[in-house]
Amino acid sequence: MANTTDSAAAARQPLRIALAGLGTVGAGVIRLIAANGDLIARRAGRPLEITAVSARNRSRDRGVDLTAYAWEDDMTQLAAREDVDVVVELVGGSDGPALTLARNAIRHGKALITANKAMIAHHGLELAAEAEGKGVPMRFEAAVAGGIPVIKGLREGAAANRIERLYGILNGTCNFILSTMEDTGRDFADVLAEAQAKGYAEADPSFDIEGTDAAHKLSILSAIAFGTRIDFANVDTAGISRILAADIAQASSLGYVIRLIGMAEADAGENGAPGLFQRVQPHLVPVDHPLAHVDGATNAVVAEGNFSGRLLFQGAGAGDGPTASAVVADIIDIARGYDAGFEKDATFSITVADLEDMPTAPSGHRRGRCYIRFVVADRPGVLAEIAAAMRDAGVSIESLIQKGRPDDGEQVMVAMVTHEGPESAVTEALRLLEGSPSLIAAPLVMQILGK
Incomplete structure (x- = not known):
């Protein structure tokens, strides 16, 4: 006898998806939906169906069959298609085609999912305000910490708590370099070359090693954790390029490891006025702290709630499988609530209109x-x-x-x-x-x- 839940899910109209960007993550999304389609349909309450795709290079072999999907040479036009309910942006970049596509999706009443932390850090408030005004869902779980459900954890699991402090390891490239230096005694330049050879670091690694990538992610998490407007411009940022093997050795002799830590707090300051403190900087981490044992390309985020206590989110911070998992989780989230509408959806756990415009907290008194x-x-x-x-x-x-x-x-x-x-x-x-x-x-x- 057929399972009635399975039959009900199959009877509902599929959620139709347009996918922009067919790199490792985009191809991973296609493989994941193909491999787990039946399970996903039961959990989402409806099937997921990719109907259209776009990327910069149509002829490139991506290891997945694209013949079943319509191709758009101009990815910004995916949002105008009548056979699309959800637009998934996996192109990257804070501006350019990615931002145009995101704006088009919302204006055409299509749900938007993105893994683009730079775009959210720079334009997330604008996009979220428009999405909330139109009753269109916008999700970006994959923009921070890959496959770790830290955004969902803060938006939903810790929603009843006042978050007092948020900190963690937000960049896998830097963590790989630092933990490899720690394990081998080699210097920064040597390990960076290895990271590039293994694909953990770009040919131009400055975005990662100077802390910008982690700062983008921290600014997004801060908005969700503290109910404040994104303030990437005022994240105090320093990278890891000046760290020597001798620093690693000296830290070890003192009972510490070195990790690039992003940290944010709603800080009362010297005069008692509230302010938002945000910093990305290498830290010495005590060897008995949970973050000291996070090595390789792993990410980890700690949130301290006033009732929940310390919450630790840890896992793969990048890669096709983990990041695709986060993207498809967002799609499932939208599929579950699609018929009910999203008129009251709060993109950053609080609607954009209610986010606090908190001034930057000075660090001198800390x-x-x-x-x-x-x-x-x-x-x-x-x-x-x-x-x-x-x-x-x-x-x-x-x-x-x-x-x-x-x-x-x-x-x-x-x-x-x-x-x-x-x-x-x-x-x-x-x-x-x-x-x-x-x-x-x-x-x-x-x-x-x-x-």
């Missing part, structure tokens, strides 16, 4: 411990000069290590860990040292992540 590394000339008096600047700025030194650099006998690495104190004191100490002929390179400062 208290913590940090690691500071100097590369200095190997001559008498340098340590005394550094110590005097720290003393005059009110920075208390917990430990100090001086080591010669094996590749240059005329340079010395001086590393110190501070006692807890305001960040403004460290900033002042470094200002006092500006222009010193003793400093061969700009100092590197990394905060120490609290437990």
Whole structure:
């Protein structure tokens, strides 16, 4: 006897999908729907049907059969097709065809799904406001942390909580580089070349290694977690390109690993006025912290709710399978609610009109411990000069290590860990040292992540 649930799902009209972008993720979406179609139809309450596709190069072999789908040379026209209910944008880029397609989809009353974190970080509020005004759903689970359902977790699972702090490892390329440096003792440039050879890093890796990709993701998560407007422009961002193998070794001897951490808090500030603090920066992470054990290209996000406590979301942050999984999960979400309409849909857990326009919180009053590394000339008096600047700025030194650099006998690495104190004191100490002929390179400062 046929399962009545299966029969009901099969009897409903399919949700018709247009797919723009047929790279690894787009091809993964096609394979996933083909492999799990029956299961997806039962969970979605209706079949999913890809009707049209588009990409930059029609003749490229993508390892999937495209003959069953209509092809649009101009991907921005997918939204105008009458046989499309949902537009999936997997092209990338904050502007250009991706943004035009997204705008067209919403204006034509089509649901929009995207994995494009740059577009959401730069234009997400505009797109969401228009989507909410037209009662059109917009989803972007795959834009942050690949296959990890962190956006859904914050929007739904933690919806009853006030999120007090959000932080995590948001870029798999940087995490692969840092954890490989940690495991092998090799320096940054060598491991970056390996990451590029393995496809973890682009030919131009600056978007990843300078922290921009993680900053895009952090700004999106901040909006959902704190109910604020996206503020990518004010994410304080530093990457990993200046980290030496000696920093990794020194951190290990002190009981830490180095990870690129994105962190956001709704910060009361010195005067009690609310502000949003957002930073992407390499941190020293205690070896007994959950994030210390996240290695390779894995991502992990920690959200601290006032009733839920610490929530950890961890998994594959990229790749065709995990990212396609997040895209199709969004499609299923839309399929379930398609007949009911989305007039009250809140894209960022709160409707755009109700998101708070929170000012940027200054970091100077924030208290913590940090690691500071100097590369200095190997001559008498340098340590005394550094110590005097720290003393005059009110920075208390917990430990100090001086080591010669094996590749240059005329340079010395001086590393110190501070006692807890305001960040403004460290900033002042470094200002006092500006222009010193003793400093061969700009100092590197990394905060120490609290437990």
